[in-house]
Amino acid sequence: MSEDFLKAAMAAKEAAAELAPLPRAPKDAALRAIADALVARSAEIVEANALDVRRAEESGTSAYMIDRLRLDEARVRAVADAVRQVADLPDPVGEVIRGGTLPNGLELRQLRVPLGVIGIIYEGRPNVTVDAAALCLKSGNATLLRGSSSAYESNTVLVRIMQEALADTEVPAGAVQLVPGQTRESVKELMRARGLVDVLIPRGGASLINSVVEEATVPVIETGVGNCHVYVDADADQDLAIEILVNAKAQRPSVCNAAETFLVHAAVADAFVPRALAALAAQGVTVHGDARIAAYGDDVVPAGEDDFLAEYLSLDIAAAVVDSLEDAVAHIRKYGSGHTDAIVTRSVGASRRFVALVDSAAVAVNASTRFTDGGEFGFGAEIGISTQKLHARGPMGLPELTSTKWVYTGEGHLRTASGTVIASGEAAGA
Template sequence: MSEIKRQAELAKRTEPVLGSLTTEQKNEALLAMADALVKRSEDIISANKEDLERGAASGLSSSLLDRLALNEQRIQAMAEGLRQIVELPDPIGDVMEEFERPNGLLIRKKRVPIGLVGIIYEARPNVTVDAAGLCLKSGNAVLLRGGSSALSSNSKIVEVLHEALAATSVPADAIQLVASPDRSSVDEMLKLNGWLDVIIPRGGRSLIQNVVQNASVPVIETGAGICHTYLDETADPEKALRITMNAKIQRPSVCNAMETMIVHRSYAEKHLADLADKFITAGVELRGCAAAVELAPVIHPAAEQDWATEYNDYILNIKIVGSLEEAIDHIRQYGTMHSECIVTETKEHADRFLQEVDAAAVYVNASTRFTDGFEFGFGAEIGISTQKLHARGPMGLPALTSTKYYIYGNGQIRE
């Protein structure tokens, strides 16, 4: 048996225990995990330094190094995420439906854990904590496979979590980390039928597509984020500036950051040059269509592949359109059904945008950066689903459950 299958089997064996734990027992474990992260923050930062040094030597971009980096503040935020999960309602055992059939059968539909959840993700070690916390609160075991660039950080974090769980009712084997940096470990996870109940990929488009196209285990597809903000002809200039700057530069390395700003021609003729200068001052490289370059020469010409690129960096595309319909068509062609925004003072345009844009989250006059479990009040999130089955958008605790029918009879048989 391979090491990954051995880990999957260890995690799978914890399912009966996890499914029978009380909310209080799970919360106690989560609090112990949060306290341990803070207490051992120096050890975690030391391990993270190893990853950062390797990443810098291998040529990782500044935005990827930012995603990888841990400090006291980020570790405190990870611990706070676990504490927020404690405050969230436990979905396990919720009765979603209850009804009685004419023959006297009482039928209840209840939430139950999925089982063993596989998470494949890239450079952000905070995902290790978020995924472990959400899975345990929802009664699931978890098999984690982080990016090789964060191996030292993830290994130390899981070591800390295991030590914290030793004094709780939650078995430490419920959290497993695949330590192999070899890509074959991902390929093996994709075929772990009989062990893994679902795989959730978190990362760039190439990772997600590899999982979706090659997994025989069921997949919840999370989002590569080619997110757009459309500045309508009636957009308020102050709102437009605040929203677009926040959507691009507040943290460009994440999936809900804006990658393309679409601008109505009449608005662009009045405001694009000023907007472009402000982005340049903020350190953003601008690439645009011919009309955008003509209106603001600081913009470089965009290539066709730019519109379909998730930069996760200080790079922004600018597209000039003549109508709302043209803006929506551009989003349909290049969007990834993640997060899309319109800035407008026209209610009819806002309503059409909300109705016609097919995405997990659609905004009117607010930054796409809000597509996040924390900001939606879900606590930490397991990912942002861009598919339409089972779960869509930021995935909190209910998205990590399945359902089971409980049928109560009194001797009924089917005629």
């Protein structure tokens, strides 16, 4: 482990221990100090960002990626506003989740506590640097941030400004750390820093997430890959189904809760598929269909296995006709990513079966897949959408950034083979 990395990780670990027991008020004050500093020093941020943008332009990065990278004064203000919104959210730390008095009189409570040090590996825009740090800070966690090297100048200045803002607060400045260096080695160090880092959250495409899962010894929460399905049942209201399908695919195709495949029950294919193809074409969507879908339209591109596995994130959608709800479920289990899958049906029985059989983070009934989102669910903020089953599944808000601790309080409770005994002091008098 390099000296630079170890220094940053140790600083985060020490800060985490100081930050964990803080109540809400000093954490909120620290977040507001960060927001103020970001606005006050936005010129510095924009200047550093310009270096990243210029380098990206020189290396021929696409206009779309450059737009994601770019920060201007208005975007910095928006980032600061988001930090203030996090300050306004309730603090999950200290919440009593379960508890009571045991039959032997021990008072037992299970409390939410911070996880400790959270490593974030992300490809995205530099605003993630601030968003992630703010959510982790609010939930009492220190962060070790490893952003895209393409945003290194921006991230360096953003973290420096956050640390300097924290210096005048009760939150230790070390609670926000950028992983030093832009090397691949620094990602590996973060992934294998067991004992220093409590959890790793990779945010990015499937290849990033796979490499983290493969190499990490630190526990990982997988996020974000969404191969979402819309299944149009034999009993569907077809008008509803068309609108849900179009919304799920086309309202914002680049996000993980957009639909990537639709499945149609054979009993309604004749009526539904031609209308679906027309409605999707009207939105500029290319349909990659199996042979039974292709029979309904000349513009259908033949679909292979890769199409059913694809997270297009574009105006493309795969499609197939299925002979039963169970076949739709089997297709989703085989090709899906366990993010969000929707059924459109009027049948209570069909919706019950679909909900029970589909093994995904979210199941939508007569609603667009686009609602799987921390903001829509009322979480106020979201660090990502987990597609794994351990710890957190689906949109992750502040409570998902916590662990728990059991506390039990007695008056000299001792455990014996025949049950609890309360210490009398007599045995000790010997």
